[in-house]
Amino acid sequence: MGLRAWVTARLRARRTWQELAYALLGATLLWPVELAVVAGSLMLAGATLFGPVIVLVAPGASVPAGETLWRSGWIWVTPLVGVGVVVASAYLVGVVAGLRGLLARTLMGPYEGEQRLHEVTSSRVRLVERFEADKRRIERDLHDGAQQRLLTLSLRLGMARQLLSPAEGELRELIEGAHEESKLVLQELRDLVQGIHPRVLTDRGIAAAIAELAGTSVVPVKTALGPLASGLRFADPVESAVYFTFSEALANANRHSQAELIVVEAGHDGERLTVTIRDDGVGGAESAVGGTGLQGLADRADILGGRLLVSSPPGGPTELRLEVPCRPCAS
Amino acid sequence: MQALRIVIAEDSVLLREGLAQILARAGHEVVAQVGNAPSLLAAVRRSRPDLVITDVRMPPDHSDEGLRAALRLRAEDPDLPIFVLSQYVGQAYADELLESSGIALGYLLKDRVTDVSQFTAAVEQVAAGGVVIDPEVVRRLLARKRRDDPIARLTVREMDVLTRMAEGRSNAAIARELLISEVAVSKHIGNLFGKLGLAGSSDDNRRVLAVLAYLRSPG
Structure with a gap:
């Protein structure tokens, strides 16, 4: 970049003028004020703390009324006043410095570092979106591939089993065993695939997926999903975050909390989706934040620009609140 | 049971042929095998089958086209027996089907087809106007109801009988499976109907519907 281009660029940049204004203010108005305050x-x-010493060393001149104070004995009180002055002036200097900082921040605008931070966040968002897309692809590949093949295998074993006569003892046992085993594998694979990306979430949206999950809970679940119940849909990463947060909260409540009721509420204020999951259990889930479950969910919320708040004091109740800034897609 | 004319809609060719094979072996005729929802609608309108078996998820969108097609066929012909197979238990799917009409309806997890004789029996039951609902769905409905006293008062045995009833089993079949007498089964059914406050009925189908309606009612 040539000198001229550089100068033009600098002259055009708002930042240049802001910095100049700040420097001018500092050089003219501000420094006498700050000097006066500090000095x-x-x-x-100094004068109050060392009052008796000053009067003793330089009687008359340096401290007005020093003589009078000395004679009345009040001079011995000035160090005490000095302590108060030190404390008060510390606050005063702090306030002035704070004001100077505020002025600097206001004039200089956001620092370049914040720009970088924004870029980093958006690349993390892209990563999450990619991650969601990958999960759906894996779910679909498993559904179209392994699950169908395994099902066909299991069906053939079932057919073979039907054809065998009771006379064929050992063979029958083997085939029956293989058939039962294949059914267990099918079940396991189904659970695994559901955990990767729940089908009903894609097909029916978050309210139906929550209802579906709630149906598997031993602890009764009360739902008040507000705008979600009327079919409002959100971007995939948002719906996934809500789903998996609820899933984790539900699992924890069922496993550890001894709760008798779980309440899940959702609201959207036009800018922000809030989902609250509460149980009346024994609490203590906060310590689990260090664990992978809640931490992973908190990270996910963070990447979406939202947050996951957990309150679970010992003795309960436990409350998880997920807040994500987002706008609904077409419902 | 007389031979049924059946249309199968399932996008996995291997599985579709497997299904056709077991149905043929049970003495039924598969009049059409299709792999997507539009072909299903066309095949049913063309060949007027006695029963339709369809997968929930099919091309082109791999969403729930099969279910949508089934509901549409049901709207066109409320008496057409429909058997829906699903990779997952979806309460939402089951609810939509049950709301469409409560007769000649089957909803099973795909895995259940591998128990060949039970599956063909279920198909025949639905063709005859019965209702067959996957035990997993019933289990979840029961869990949803757990805080209600009447369900909590059911004994384990009565629960066993209840889930099998929802699967469309006859008293005789339930008795065989639970290794108890048919009289005992009738007694359990009488007791659980009493506990749930439902009117008893000798009609298998009607009593299944009564139980399902009870389970699905809010509260």
Whole structure:
């Protein structure tokens, strides 16, 4: 970049003028004020703290009324006043410095670092979106591939089993065993695939998926999903975050909390989706935040620009609140 | 049981042929095998089958086209027996089907087809106007109801009988499976109907519907 281009660029940048204004203010108005505050505080503190010494060393001149104070004995009180002055001036200097910082931040605008931070966040968002897309692809591949093949295998074993006569003892046992085994594998695979990306979430949206999950809970679940219940849909990463947060909360409540009721509520204020999951159990889930479950969900919320709040004091109740800034897609 | 004319809609060719094979072996005729929802609608309108078996998820969208097609066929012909197979238990899917009409309806997890004789029996039951609902769905409906006293008062045995009833089993079949007498089964059914506050009925289908309606009612 040539010198001229550089100068033009600098002259055009708002930042240049802001910095100039800040420098001018500092060089003219601000420094006398700040000097007065600092010097005044120091002098007053020194004069009061060391009042008796000053009067003793330089009687008459340096401290007005020093003679009078000395004779009345009040001079011995000034160090005490000095302590108060030190404390007060410390606050005063702090306030002035704070004001100066505020002025600097206001004039200089956001620092370049924040720009970088924004870029990093958006690349994390892209990663999450990619991650969601991958999960759906894996779910679909498993559904179209392994699950169908395994099902066909199991069906053939079932057919073979039907053809065998009771006379064929050992063979029958083997085939029956293989058939039962294949059914267990099918079940396991189904659970696995559901955990990767629940089908009903894609097909029916978050309210139906929550209802579906709630149906598997031993602890009764009360839902008040507000706008979600009327079919509002959100971007995949948002719906996934809500689903898996609820899933984790439900699992924890069923496993550890001894709760008798779980309440899940959702709301959307036009800018932000809030989902709250509460149980009346024994609490203590906060310590689990260090674990992978809640931490992973908190990270996910963070990437979406939202947050996951957990309150679970010992003795309960436990409350998880997920807040994600988002706008609904077409319902 | 007389031979049924059946249309099968399932996008996995291997599985579709397997299904056709077991149905043929049970003495039924598979009049059409299709792999997507539009072909299903066309095949049913063309060949007027006695029963339709369809997968929930099919091309082109791999969403729930099969279920949508089934509901549409049901709207066109409320008496057409429909058997829906699903890779997952979807309460939402089951609810939509049950709301469409409560007769000649089957909803089973795909895995259940591998128990060949039970599956063909279920198909015949639905063709005859019966209702067959997957035990997993019933289990979840029961869980949803757990906080209600009447369900909590059911004994384990009565629960066993209840889930099998929802699967469309006859008293005789339930008795065989639970290794108890048919009289005992009738007694359990009488007791659980009493506990749930439902009117008893000798009609298998009607009593299944009564139980399902009870389980699905809110509260």
